[in-house]
């Protein structure tokens with residue numbers, strides 16, 4: 001049985017106080033709507049995706065321009081959830097079942113939706129309900145003495161007794177498509193908000209003797225919507241907790257799962273350990289026995305076996321070889337490749353650099369646009385001067401070179417294998433292999449020299 005999924009995403013999201021349309025607000029680094037689309041695509045039967053946009057429609061469509069499986073519909077005025085679904089009718093000609101989801105309800109799991117789809121008879125109207133301790137803001141579920149769902153009544157249309165009901169409509173609904181156009185045509189805005197309510201279709205189903213199946217979500221938090229920054233933060237924590245629990249079940253060790261954020265995908269080997277306040281973004285791969293220190297940020301990184309990343313290092317678009325040691329306070333920028341067993345220490349910045357196996361740059365250094373061999377020692381305060389104000393130039397350093405502290409390498413420049421550069425040198429020309437090279441002005445001393453004194457000026 002085929003399934004068409006209509007995702008409502010036309011709302012403004014006034015309470016987000018943001019120029020970004022609500023469904024583009026990020027959860028775990030991805031727009032809310034991307035989560036819903038991702039989950040929708042995991043459903044069986046190759047579902048067709050229909051998205052209703054309104055506020056910020058162009059921006060929303062742009063954000064998903066590369067996703068060719070989405071059909072877009074514009075809802076000019078937000079006249080209610082029923083009116084929103086009506087926009088998709090032209091695209092639902094061949095539909096059999098229509099599932100309605102929301103662009104601002106990002107936590108719903110594919111498994112939950114599959115259970116909902118399976119448990120709802122194909123000719124029935126299905127709706128997801130939940131028992132909430134605080135049902136405020138939701139439509140209440142009215143059931144008969146036999147427990148059959150009779151109606152959804154919006155809170156503003158409820159009397160006091162109905163308002164006290166704790167079973168609510170979570171919004172997610174499933175329709176037999178053959179009935180949908182007819183039911184939507186029957187909608188009237190005769191309610192407290194003057195809107196076309198999708199929820200009124202439940203009443204139509206009852207009067208047409210179409211069975212109504214209320215599916216109680218075991219974890220109603222999954223259907224929480226995002227309307228303001230507090231709900232967004234709640235959703236983020238909920239999502240992160242669920243994600244880290246799954247990783248822990250696969251063997252990730254985390255000092256504090258509440259203080260670990262993953263905004264992308266993380267794969268890892270055996271005995272990996274993550275200290276508190278680590279943020280992982282994009283695609284990150286850890287080998288075996290990798291230790292990630294407190295406060296480390298990793299984005300699109302590949303890390304080999306037995307690597308130690310010490311606290312407060314930031315590593316982006318880089319590859320770190322086995323047994324390397326990075327940080328604390330290292331900044332590894334895009335295009336860096338750190339060789340096996342190499343060390344990069346505190347306040348070292350690298351960009352577009354290869355640092356060979358066993359090489360060390362342990363303190364206060366900038367290495368940019370450089371190819372550095374193996375067994376090289378980069379002293380404290382060394383700088384590759386790669387930028388002349390207009391263009392970038394490369395530095396090449398051979399194997400087993402020793403670069404003394406506080407050396408400036410004025411690129412383009414080459415240093416031959418095995419060379420030693422004396423501390424404090426400004427290197428402007430090629431350094432031959434082997435031997436000692438240094439550029440240093442001669443030291444002089446002035447004996448009996450008097451320090452200047454502060455002059456006394458009369459008041």
Ligand code: UD1
Pocket residue numbers: 008009010011012052054075077078079080081082083084102103104137138139140152154168169170171196197198199225
């Ligand atoms: C709706 C349900 C309510 C349920 C609640 C769950 C109706 C009438 N009520 O109420 O029973 O408890 O969801 O959260 O359906 N939207 C559009 N176009 C519109 C109107 C809404 O795209 O014209 C989108 C909004 O962007 C939002 C979603 O539909 O994502 C829900 O709309 P909203 O008006 O917030 O519905 P609720 O009042 O929360």
Ligand code: CA
Pocket residue numbers: 193
């Ligand atoms: Ca409303």
